[in-house]
Amino acid sequence: MIETQEFKVIGTRPIRPDGIDKVTGRAQYGADIKLQGLLYGRVLRSPHAHARIRSVDVSAAEKLPGVKAVITGRDFPAASNETVHAGEGVVNFSYLSENLMAQTRALYHGHVVAAVAAVDVHIAEEALKLIKVDYEVLTPVLDVIEAMRDDSPVVLQEVRTDELGEKGTKPTNIASHGRHDLGDVDKAFANAAVIVEREFVTGTVHQGYIEPQNGTAISSMDGSITAWTSTQSAWDERREISEVLKVPLAMVRVIPMEIGGGFGGKLNAYLEPLAAALSRKAGHQPVKLTMSRDEVLKATGPTSASVMRVKMGADKSGRIIAAYAWMAYEAGAFPGSPIGAGAAVIFGPYRFENARIDYYDVIVNKPKAQAYRAPGGTNAAYAAEVVVNDLAEKLGIDPLEMRLKNGARQGDRRADGPTYGPIAYLETIEAIKVSAHYNSPKPAPSRLGNKVGRGVASGYWGNWDGRSSASAVINSDGRVSYLEGSTDIGGLRASLAMQLAETIGLKYEDIRPMMGDTQTVGFNDATGGSRSTYGSGMAAHRLGLKIIAEMQKHAAALWDVQPEQVNVKGDVYSCGEKAITFKELAGQLDETGGPISVSVSLDTKGALPTFATQVVDVEVDVETGKLQILRYTAAQDVGRAIHPSYVEGQIQGGVVQGLGWAMHEEYVYDKDGHLLNGSLLDYRMPTALDMPMIDTILVEVPNPNHPFGVKGVGEVPIVPPAGALANAIYDAIGVRMNVLPMNPRNVLKAIGTI
Amino acid sequence: MQAFSYVSAKSVSEASAILAQEGDNAKVLSGGTDIIVQLREGRRSAHVVVDVKAIPELNELSYDAAAGLTIGAAVPMHRIYGDAKLAALYPGLMDSATLIGGTAIQGRATLGGNVCTASPAGDALPTLIALNARCVVASANGTREIAIENFFAGPGRTVLQKGDLLVAFKLPAPQPNSGAAYLRFIPRNEMDIAVVSAGVSVQLSADKSTFIAARIALGAVAPTPLFVPEAGAALIGQPVGAVAVNAAAEIAKAAARPISDMRGSAEQRKHLSAVMTKRTLEIAIERARA
């Protein structure tokens, strides 16, 4: 901990360094890259959700004038079957490779079967039409419950259930069944005064970043690969390209461009290895691949559809004494849904002595699930928060009091294992309890017959720390060139520069931050798991300490004393009567030992979970089932808000995404597994006209493990909205929703109108 | 996108000659807000695209208390709602014109394009039916008029034949004590396609107590926009009020024959047919009384 918590820079709201270029259209995003001799690629995708690929004939496409390369599964060597942690989940390279390019089986509508590079996109598109694929169409598996049945067709014949740690013997779609057990849940239910049990069904949901995936690559004649892309994790991309194309790590350079959102959807490669493989085949010319929105929705990773059953029992006093959850998440075509995180979130905010969670990862013929902001959390919390409110109602207890009574605190053991350190959940409940919103009457309905309701819900997210590196150069004018390696999606460069400025006593404007690439700065984990302001902030602080140490040496040289004799206060270096500012000293580096550059690489620890409590007012048009959000307030433990505007922005953005998921968003498949709503017209994300201003309450309980008290803030705000909205709908019309999205049709169904 | 040639036609005869010669290989370009998207996505193809925006007859926008309103097929929405006099005379039409797309789209999108795209959910179609519009169609053989409710043949299909060009719409001048309205139901507040929509017009007696004429049409509940003459007829002679409105709404609902798709289920659309008819009638009545 730094001694004084009186900050000069932290807590202010400076302008981000990437801001002007972004709002004036000059920032270079992935698809903006132009290179000499650039070829344009297009990808052929399976029209079937499940098929055997008997043959792929590319001969006619190869002959089309202007076509420079065509690749298929044959161009992808078998990748290792190794499973490693990457981004916010695990990656199996063999499956990653097969997901990038199908071999003998097409596993979802949109699975890549071939790719073409040509001198322009129109020729590439024409070439796709000339590729002949012979498919044997198979019955698709599209529903998590159906997929779990013994008589279901099997998507991946080689999969055996990992059943509580033991491998099964039969082909199956159930990749794994895990269980968390705490206390004696059966006995506790037998003693409960009130029990609520409900089932919930939620749809497949897309992250909704604005910028489609893209990848441009050169495979040079020396075997090296350079890729430019929009990614949340340049280092994970590098590893994936290296593994899939069998090129040594050091021969791959990934250059992250500005990114138009990711939310978990840009943690893994989709196009970069294809672009590199095409480049290799096309005489080493660079190749650019971009996705249309339709391709983004069809073939990149959404988050899982799920079915959950939640049961909770309480004693008469309102203490929840037993909780059980059965959860099945769709993994898509390969194992790896965020079920593990879902199982941590579902009871995360609560203290139970007895709990059990059974959780299943289930393979279906849909695109491989990918992380989405607090992966697996929103749907899990939806189920739990509705049940908690139902229990509270049956017991005659106010929903916030119910949460205060049962809320987790330091020392409590979570059902999935860990014991909580210094957390601040109850503070978020208290913040809502005293908020202007919660203490004002519900707004009046805008139309006769409409009903208005108010609902609350809470949420937990675990947060990640991870590895971060950074480097800096002290310029002779006293300014610092700062290179960091975490993808900046939401103002990170500013938040990191502020932490560095605070550490070394400079002004924010004195730090010039820049995002490095895999060749220019040390290793960094993904921007994901709400880690970057935490982990890379720690690296910024450590970097600052190193800068100070170097500057002390130079001051010591100037005055011919020992570095330990040089005192540092803010930007002033002194020894006895002698004093010099950072800036003045920077101008004298050459006279005192030469230039200064420093770098750090850290494996950070000490991230703390965060909690959020939110309240929403909703108006229900009972005749049409349409919802209108009237007011929303989100309270969150943010540790320390380094740049409060960006923290508020994260909270507002998370809430809007959560509400979109809650109200409208869902992939619609036909019975053959074709995605029907592959556009932002029909995949209905909320527009600005659908949302009120989201009010935020920043609860600052600093993390003692971080020099500035940072806790991850980006993910937890998406966790409570669906539960809060469901509880508000109940308050309005007395109907408990058990399905996401709660769109007009599903609301009318729940009311019983249709 | 496939390559095509582009012609900016300067007269009705020039355009219809190309259309007659090229048939299905030619596509008319009005505002282009449908056709360009469709060509890009490969949903339609063209050897030649005929731009009709420079043809004088298709740009006419004139009103005369005797002859009524003429709107050229290529007049963009912003010209329609930007005309204060028209806005006062045809509030129902303005409901549609201001609803289609956002400001940028409205700078280009035309009624002709909306009608010829012939989406069952097109937002101008029920309104034009309610307002008793007639379509002026030109071909090498001269011009003819088609009542708008007879213009549609199925989803994306009209009765236009090879060589036909839609030139303009003719709308009768509004009757005294009349009002029209259009509403669509969409799950979001913008950027959506009607799940169900209703366009209605009513004319009330001089004392505004009784319906003397009404036309009701629904969108997105049948392969074409659906004119429900019996729903309007049921209002005639009835006292203005909830009883008559609800009865008409039930008739409209009975006429609806929707399908289930990703935008809504058949049951939902059936139910909404009554709700939207009722709500639209309420607005039209309010306007007729004003």
Ligand SMILES: Cc1cc2nc3c(=O)[nH]c(=O)nc-3n(C[C@H](O)[C@H](O)[C@H](O)COP(=O)(O)OP(=O)(O)OC[C@H]3O[C@@H](n4cnc5c(N)ncnc54)[C@H](O)[C@@H]3O)c2cc1C
């Ligand atoms: C972002 C966006 C939002 C939209 N929102 C809406 C909405 O809210 N509601 C809605 O209903 N629609 C909407 N649309 C669709 C479209 O804007 C409308 O249907 C519009 O009215 C089409 O007019 P246009 O002049 O652009 O048609 P065009 O694209 O030029 O033409 C459409 C079709 O009509 C044919 N055609 C055009 N003029 C003639 C003619 N004179 N004779 C014969 N055939 C002709 C063309 O060949 C083509 O097949 C939207 C489109 C976009 C891109």
